[in-house]
Amino acid sequence: MDSYDVLVIGGGPAGYVAAIRAAQLGFRVACVDAFERNGKASLGGTCLNVGCIPSKAMLDSSEKFEMITHEAADHGIEVDGARVDLGRMLSRKESVVDKLTGGIAYLFKKNKITSFHGLGRLVRQDGDGWIVDAAGTEVRAKNVIVATGSQPRALPLAPFGGNIVENSGALAFEQVPGKLGVIGAGVIGVELGSVWRRLGAQVTILEALPGFLLAADDAVSKEALKQFQKQGLDFHFGVKITDVKQDESGVTVTYEEKGNAVTASFDKLIVSIGRVPNTQGLGAEAVGLNLDERGFVKVDAHYRTNLPGIYAIGDVVGGAMLAHKAEEEGVAVAELIAGQAGHVNYDVIPWVIYTSPEIAWAGLTEKGAKEQGLKVKTGQFPFSANGRALGHGDSRGFVKVVADADTDRILGIHMVGPNVSELIGEAVGMMEFGGSAEDLGRTVHAHPTLSEVVKEAALATDKRALHM
Structure with missing residues (x-):
């Protein structure tokens, strides 16, 4: 042996x-x-x-x-x-x-x-x-x-098979669905919904929770939802799935929304309700x-x-x-x-959603910090005031820094915008070493780069942003 x-x-x-x-x-x-x-x-x-x-x-x-x-x-x-x-x-x-x-x-x-x-x-x-x-x-x-x-995790009313798929099946459609339903507005649901929406599908996302990305900072989730809706993703929150039926032609979903029974038909249905x-x-x-x-x-x-x-x-x-x-x-x-x-260090693990615009965050949200009894200050800076973002052609979103009002230590950084999956790494490194908003704001960032938005957001915690 x-x-x-x-x-x-x-x-x-x-x-x-x-x-x-x-x-x-x-x-x-x-x-x-x-x-x-x-x-x-x-x-x-x-x-x-x-x-x-x-x-x-x-x-x-x-x-x-x-x-x-x-x-x-x-x-x-x-x-x-x-x-x-x-x-x-x-x-x-x-x-x-x-x-x-x-x-x-x-x-x-x-x-x-x-x-x-x-x-x-x-x-x-x-x-x-x-x-x-x-x-x-x-x-x-x-x-x-x-x-x-x-x-x-499968939905008891909608076991996987046929036109009802999980993430792997949603990456292997043989043709672009005309109408695509997604149950679950989390990371997987929004990313996969975004893929097929761009390729021509009409996408409807059904979510049981009352709002979008409740784990993210409120400002980020509101901005992201606005951008996704502008792109054509159709979100429904606070819904309860009551029936799912499928045949060779597609899937019919019945759900309750604001006290009303609604029936929707889809060519394919992605179920992404956790693991x-x-x-x-x-x-x-x-x-x-x-x-x-x-x-x-x-x-x-x-x-x-x-x-x-x-x-x-x-x-x-x-x-x-x-x-x-x-x-x-x-x-x-x-x-x-x-x-x-x-x-x-589980306190500074980054979260990223690879949509367009991207979403990324690490550490505490403003709300979460206040719930812990911390006195906070925040700084926010938009990509619309950044030269690289404007030249790139994508100036949606912003970076938000949450810092301790007494010690200036960075408690969290939250981003929605172009390439923020890459920008979040700097924030995590700074937080891992207990860095302050002052440290981040005084770090020299190359110009013109998207990373300057991170620097400006840090300066904004003390109302010192230079380009706004």
């Missing part, structure tokens, strides 16, 4: 990063992963195969099409007869995924990580280690890291691994479960279901196993 220092169950962002970091630290490492794409083993989990990466490829392609058909003329560029070759667009998406998933396989080989394709299951304790069924082969591991991720942990088949019950009432693995602050030598990270432990959060937990747990001080 082969023996390993560390065995990782799951090859997504949490699992593959944990495996690589553990190997870097000198451990003998194996990873067992069951994910398949196009009938073949494919490392990288949901994120690389059917989530983060392919969705961003489609967002970029659809945004380029919209630029050519709706915005190029403003730049003096006339384009006649532009059309979408959806098959070619999907093929490009697949090639991007192939490169990245193949890259993970290369990194495993480079770091001498043994890879098993199939399901991983906890079998029994064995002295100071564990016996794990790695895709039909029993192996021994001193330490086991559970990183099995999550899967889309549930992948713990079925893990063997948790057989070995006594503690799960909570929703099926997430219970862990302490150091990712330890109730069983010695078994750790858990990523989506399967709950919290923010973000690939970058999972990756950092993968690094931290490997270092903790090695006796180092692995740590993740």
Whole structure:
């Protein structure tokens, strides 16, 4: 029986990063992963195969099409007869995924990580280690890291299948739907709705909550909703789905809105109402691994479960279901196993929505800071006063800085506008080191760049913005 220092169950962002970091630290490492794409083993989990990466490829392609058909003329560029070759667009998406998933396989080989394709299951304790069924082969591991991720949560009235799809199905439509329904106005729903709206679909988004992006700063969510509605996305909030029926031609959804019963018909329906942990088949019950009432693995602050030598990270432990959060937990747990001080600062994890305009934030919202009893000051600066944004042709949105009124420490930064997925990195770095609005405002930013808006928003917390 082969023996390993560390065995990782799951090859997504949490699992593959944990495996690589553990190997870097000198451990003998194996990873067992069951994910398949196009009938073949494919490392990288949901994120690389059917989530983060392919969705961003489609967002970029659809945004380029919209630029050519709706915005190029403003730049003096006339384009006649532009059309979408959806098959070619999907093929490009697949090639991007192939490169990245193949890259993970290369990194495993480079770091001498043994890879098993199939399901991983906890079998029994064995002295100071564990016996794990790695895709039909029993192996021994001193330490086991559970990183099995999550899967889309289905709506009981609308099980996945046919014209009712989750994120992976929504990235593989064979033709642009005439009418597309989306249940859930979260990150996935809005991003995928944006893709198909740009390509020509009429998109209706149904959300049970009373408002849009309630986790974001109020100013950001209001601005984003205004921009999306201007683009043609049709939002309905506070709705209750009462019936869903489908046939070969499409899907009919009945819902209650403001006390009225409404029926809508769609060619396709995307259901994006959250995700549930992948713990079925893990063997948790057989070995006594503690799960909570929703099926997430219970862990302490150091990712330890109730069983010695078994750790858990990523989506399967709950919290923010973000690939970058999972990756950092993968690094931290490997270092903790090695006796180092692995740590993740959950207070400054960035959130990004890759729509147009993009949305990004980190830290506390203004409302959240006040609810904690903090005295705050805020500064806001628009992209419409930024030379690079105007030259680029996209000056929508703004950056908002929330700082402690007494200490000037940055509590949160919130953005909606062009390329804010890249701008948020500076904010996270500044917050990670306890930086102040003064620090950010006095940092020299290149001109002309979009990043100057971040500097100006920091200066605006003391009413010192230079260009407004």
